Structures are given as C-alpha cells and as structure tokens.
Amino acid sequence: MAGQRSRRRIPEATVARLPVYLRILGEQFDVGVGNMSSEELAELAGVNAAKVRKDLSYLGSYGTRGVGYDVEFLVYQIRRELGLTHDWPVVIVGAGNLGQALAGYNGFGDRGFPVGGIVDIDDAKVGSVVGGVRVRHLDDITQVVQARSISIGVIATPGAAAQDAADALVAAGVTSILNFSPTVITVPHGISVGKVDLAVELQILAYHEQRRINAAQGSGLQSLSGLSIPGESRRGASA
Amino acid sequence: MAGQRSRRRIPEATVARLPVYLRILGEQFDVGVGNMSSEELAELAGVNAAKVRKDLSYLGSYGTRGVGYDVEFLVYQIRRELGLTHDWPVVIVGAGNLGQALAGYNGFGDRGFPVGGIVDIDDAKVGSVVGGVRVRHLDDITQVVQARSISIGVIATPGAAAQDAADALVAAGVTSILNFSPTVITVPHGISVGKVDLAVELQILAYHEQRRINAAQGSGLQSLSGLSIPGESRRGASA
DNA sequence: AAACGTTTGTGCACGTTTTCACAAAGGCGA
DNA sequence: TCGCCTTTGTGAAAACGTGCACAAACGTTT
Missing domain, CATH: 3.40.50.720 (NAD(P)-binding Rossmann-like Domain)
Incomplete structure (x- = not known):
C-alpha cells in the first residue's frame, strides 16, 4: 500500500495552509469549477502563488503545466494527506x-x-x-x-x-x-x-490599534496607510 | 510624551508571545511573586529562556542582571506596549x-x-x-x-x-x-x-494523528516517541 | 573594596519559511 | 508536426525566527 505519497515530511507552515486550500477547492468544486491554477487558488486563499505551488508540490506532482490543477483530484489528495478520509470524533x-x-x-x-x-x-x-x-x-x-x-x-x-x-x-x-x-x-x-486563546488574538489586535494611535500622535498625523498587517490579512480587490 | 519606549518595531512572533508572558506574570503577581528570572518565566510559558529575554528586550532593558525582572513593573510595561492600559470594547x-x-x-x-x-x-x-x-x-x-x-x-x-x-x-x-x-x-x-478557524486547528491535529498511524504501519511498529510536536506544545515535568 | 556567583542582553550561527525567477512540460492552433 | 502560449515545479536568494554562548552588569559576601 505504499504509493508515491508521504515520503516527504511536510513543513508545519504548509500543513497549516492545506486546510485553507482544501476548503476553497471544495467550495469551487461545488460551484462547478473543475480546474484551477495556482494563481486563482492563491488569490482566494490570500497568499502568494509560488507558495501555493510549493505547498502543493509536497503532495506530489499533481498539476498539469499550462493548465493547472484538477480540483476534484486535488481535494482527494489533500484529504488523504491530512488524514481526512474518515471522521475523527x-x-x-x-x-x-x-x-x-x-x-x-x-x-x-x-x-x-x-x-x-x-x-x-x-x-x-x-x-x-x-x-x-x-x-x-x-x-x-x-x-x-x-x-x-x-x-x-x-x-x-x-x-x-x-x-x-x-x-x-x-x-x-x-x-x-x-x-x-x-x-x-x-x-x-x-x-x-x-x-x-481567544484573548491572545484580541490582544494582538490591540497592539496594532495601539501602534496606529502612537504613529498618529508621534509624528504629525501622517498618513495612516502603510501600516503593517498581521497574520492572514488581505488587501486589494474582493472576490 | 515620547519616552524611551516603542522606538523599535516588535516582531510579530514576539507580539504573539507577550500576552502569554503577561498572563503568567499577572498570575504570579497575584500569588505574591515579586521577581522572576527569564528561566522561570520560560518554564511556565513553555519556551526557551533566551527567547524570553530577547522578547522582553524589545520593550527595553527592564531586567536586573543577577536578579531578574520585577514582576509588577514588567506587567505594566507589557500592558503599555500591547495597549492594554484601557479596555477595548x-x-x-x-x-x-x-x-x-x-x-x-x-x-x-x-x-x-x-x-x-x-x-x-x-x-x-x-x-x-x-x-x-x-x-x-x-x-x-x-x-x-x-x-x-x-x-x-x-x-x-x-x-x-x-x-x-x-x-x-x-x-x-x-x-x-x-x-x-x-x-x-x-x-x-x-x-x-x-x-x-476552529476546524483548521483540528485538521492540523488530524494530520499528526495520520502521520502517527502511517509511521506505525510503514515501519515495523517502531517506537511512537520522537514524533514532531506542533505549535505551542510542551513536554517534560509539570508545573 | 574586591572577589564571587547569578542573570541579563545580544552577537552569531543555524534552521525554517518566503519569494523570485526560470527551465521544463503540457495543450492548442495553424 | 511545429511553434506559441500558459502554467507548473523547483533551484537559489532573501527574510525571518530560534537557540547557543558569553561578556557585561548587578547584588552579596567577605
């Protein structure tokens, strides 16, 4: 039963993103999308396209050059790798x-x-x-x-x-x-x-709010744009 | 009002740990602990002592060599830096x-x-x-x-x-x-x-469970110890 | 006042993660 | 079949985070 899979160790950062890809792919599949490029998936996941490709490459070479990834097949592969082929009570x-x-x-x-x-x-x-x-x-x-x-x-x-x-x-x-x-x-x-820890998440946001305030007071109320954005934040056009 | 504070930019990884230190310091203060070393704080936070010192150094030089950190003062400084001196509805x-x-x-x-x-x-x-x-x-x-x-x-x-x-x-x-x-x-x-995302956290754990199973099956049921531990995990003696 | 033991603060090396850049590979139309 | 266009997969560089190791600094004791 040893296929071509799981011989590599998947980086923890990648493991944390695979569930995000999985959800998006599942949603797209339900809407009738059969194929997606790394660029499209990256856009919806709010990450860099190269990161998507590298993440997916840990599962194997499941994309088709010039075309993209088969959504249904990719869903299957991610589920398999994450151990989601059955329920975990x-x-x-x-x-x-x-x-x-x-x-x-x-x-x-x-x-x-x-x-x-x-x-x-x-x-x-x-x-x-x-x-x-x-x-x-x-x-x-x-x-x-x-x-x-x-x-x-x-x-x-x-x-x-x-x-x-x-x-x-x-x-x-x-x-x-x-x-x-x-x-x-x-x-x-x-x-x-x-x-x-729900409180920790809020405290991190409070820090950023605090910085906004400090920045505005410290210098002469300069533009509030250009502030750093934490975690899984996103900007630009909508879906 | 520009003190010696907040001239540095605090790394996001540090910002995520400061709330943990803050909670521990607050608890210790309530129990009557007036002073703590980076080693003690690290033990309770489940991290490396050097990491604690480096994290705290972003706030300023608030420790005393040979002694440690004044708990009450440190609580104040972290609260200040995180913007927790007042409520955030x-x-x-x-x-x-x-x-x-x-x-x-x-x-x-x-x-x-x-x-x-x-x-x-x-x-x-x-x-x-x-x-x-x-x-x-x-x-x-x-x-x-x-x-x-x-x-x-x-x-x-x-x-x-x-x-x-x-x-x-x-x-x-x-x-x-x-x-x-x-x-x-x-x-x-x-x-x-x-x-x-609560489901994502569980899916990450499912991956580790899956790996445990694969490892046990792949090779001849070798020791289950030595597996990688994700996130904020901890091992060893208890508190 | 000097010697001693303790603990901080940080330079440096290492490992991980992200990003760039591009050759290789596939599909498609002429 | 050949050439063109698109997109993958991945080396290599850059950025980031972690941990070691040690000099500098402090209190204490003699």
Whole structure:
C-alpha cells in the first residue's frame, strides 16, 4: 500500500495552509469549477502563488503545466494527506459556556470532527444534554474515549483545570489535544498539542490599534496607510 | 510624551508571545511573586529562556542582571506596549451559535475586551439579549460602533456572510477584525485582521494523528516517541 | 573594596519559511 | 508536426525566527 505519497515530511507552515486550500477547492468544486491554477487558488486563499505551488508540490506532482490543477483530484489528495478520509470524533472536556458552544457549533461535525463525548467534573452538569450528546463525568473519560476510539481531545475548561484535563485526556489514551484554555499545558513527549486563546488574538489586535494611535500622535498625523498587517490579512480587490 | 519606549518595531512572533508572558506574570503577581528570572518565566510559558529575554528586550532593558525582572513593573510595561492600559470594547457581528457563545464567554470582558455591541442581519434575533447586550440590526452597526468608539470587530457569521460582515465593519470605522468564520476575507490596506478557524486547528491535529498511524504501519511498529510536536506544545515535568 | 556567583542582553550561527525567477512540460492552433 | 502560449515545479536568494554562548552588569559576601 505504499504509493508515491508521504515520503516527504511536510513543513508545519504548509500543513497549516492545506486546510485553507482544501476548503476553497471544495467550495469551487461545488460551484462547478473543475480546474484551477495556482494563481486563482492563491488569490482566494490570500497568499502568494509560488507558495501555493510549493505547498502543493509536497503532495506530489499533481498539476498539469499550462493548465493547472484538477480540483476534484486535488481535494482527494489533500484529504488523504491530512488524514481526512474518515471522521475523527473528539471528546470535549468541560461543559461550561465554551464547551457547550463548541458542542453546539456545527462547524465541527460538518468538517469531519463529530463530538463523540463531553465530560465535566461538575455533577450538576453530568447527565444534561448539550449539542445532542449527554454529558458524562470526567471519571468516565477513559470509557468514553475507548468506546469510540477517540484520539483527539478538546480542553474547554477554565485555566485552572486545564492541566488536570490534559492529564486525564492523556491517561485515557488521547494523543492529540486542542487547548482552548488560556493556560499552557504540559504533556508527555509524543502528544500533539494545538492552542487557541481567544484573548491572545484580541490582544494582538490591540497592539496594532495601539501602534496606529502612537504613529498618529508621534509624528504629525501622517498618513495612516502603510501600516503593517498581521497574520492572514488581505488587501486589494474582493472576490 | 515620547519616552524611551516603542522606538523599535516588535516582531510579530514576539507580539504573539507577550500576552502569554503577561498572563503568567499577572498570575504570579497575584500569588505574591515579586521577581522572576527569564528561566522561570520560560518554564511556565513553555519556551526557551533566551527567547524570553530577547522578547522582553524589545520593550527595553527592564531586567536586573543577577536578579531578574520585577514582576509588577514588567506587567505594566507589557500592558503599555500591547495597549492594554484601557479596555477595548468589541462589536460582534453574528448572533448565532458562535456569536452567542463569544458574547457569553467571560474570558473576553475579563481580559479587557467587553462586548460593546452585537449585531445580526436576522430580524428574529434583533432585540433579544445575549451576554447582557441587546442584539441590534446590522444596518445600525455604524451607530453602535461610533457611540462607543469601538475599533475592534469580531466576525461570528457563517462563511458566506463573512465578507459582507467585514465590509460593514470597515464602513462603520472599525480598524481591526478578528475573523472566526472559515472564509478568508478581503479588507482595505491598513486594516488589521486576525483569524481563528476552529476546524483548521483540528485538521492540523488530524494530520499528526495520520502521520502517527502511517509511521506505525510503514515501519515495523517502531517506537511512537520522537514524533514532531506542533505549535505551542510542551513536554517534560509539570508545573 | 574586591572577589564571587547569578542573570541579563545580544552577537552569531543555524534552521525554517518566503519569494523570485526560470527551465521544463503540457495543450492548442495553424 | 511545429511553434506559441500558459502554467507548473523547483533551484537559489532573501527574510525571518530560534537557540547557543558569553561578556557585561548587578547584588552579596567577605
């Protein structure tokens, strides 16, 4: 079963962009687009065309020179490489505000990550149903994880409980964790961790706002254009 | 009013870490810690000590050799540099599942980003109260933004509506946008954009899970240790 | 006042990521 | 079939971020 695939190691920066390409390609396919050039894809993804080509080249030589990429085939290849050929059920730790929101957020299940279980340490929450799933006690997490072969856990607890949640997830056999708490968690070697801190994102934006203000005051109110733009920002014509 | 501050441009990677240091320093201060070394801070932040020192050096020379950094003073300096000396009210576009969750999530207001307004295009939602704020119509966004001098907007709409939301935010005078939709938005030059796509984070983890499986199958089930760890991951002893 | 141990601040080398530039390769029309 | 136009795939350069290693600086102790 060893094809011509996955002999290369894909850079982390590329792995982070492949899901973006995947979504765009899927949308275009649904609208009837059968072929796309790196330039078109780059435009929609908000990145450089050369970057798109280099990113895609890690999957193999799947484009046709002078023509572009077959959308359907590329969708298949990216899904394959990202391991999205089947669903990955996730278990959510924490049935509070954020946990309930994540469980009820369709964007998870729709994209191949159904909520396979929710656990909480609070007996008052255990037994209630959020997002169509019954909340179980944290003590039962191993049972929940093993029953559905779950390998991805989501931490949606307050910061103070995050490390305990991580320890419980790892003990239950989870090997990837997405941490929504503001706390940095410690896990054994070999466990993958992703982190999303909503407040941090806003603080980064606040910094840029602050700079705008400083720049305007510092010099004599010169043009506000030409400021640096962070992250995945974009400018120019619209879609 | 030009002090010794902000003459340097702070690298984006550093800006993304400063909020993490800030939270840790704040917690330590609350527990009575008055002084910290770069090594201690690095341990808690899960990064290299040299990186901490280099990051902090962009703020100025605020450490004392042989001693470390004064926690309270450093908190003040980071807050100042990030523009967190005052609150930044935000306006949320989209009062659906995600919008309501964000509005109800205390982590926003607690960290200096109170919800100053919520708007939606759906008349059925307008008038209802979520997170203590009354939902107004998207058409009134300019009024909402200007009444409270809001400069940060949060997009919590479905992907299809995200570009319209961004256009409305920019037209209303917002200069920073945090986009939770899966769509890449286009904004005029000079507007800062941050993006959080929950599905993308999970897809990155799926890739690592997939690699674990491929590695185990490809060769004769060799040790699962030594796998690469993405993002802000951590290993070793706990806190 | 001098010697000592500690910790900062930073020059430098290294690795990763981005961007440029162009040869190679495919389709298409004459 | 031949030449032209388009677009890929990728070397090489530039930009960026990370980590090591060490001199300079500080408090403390003698």
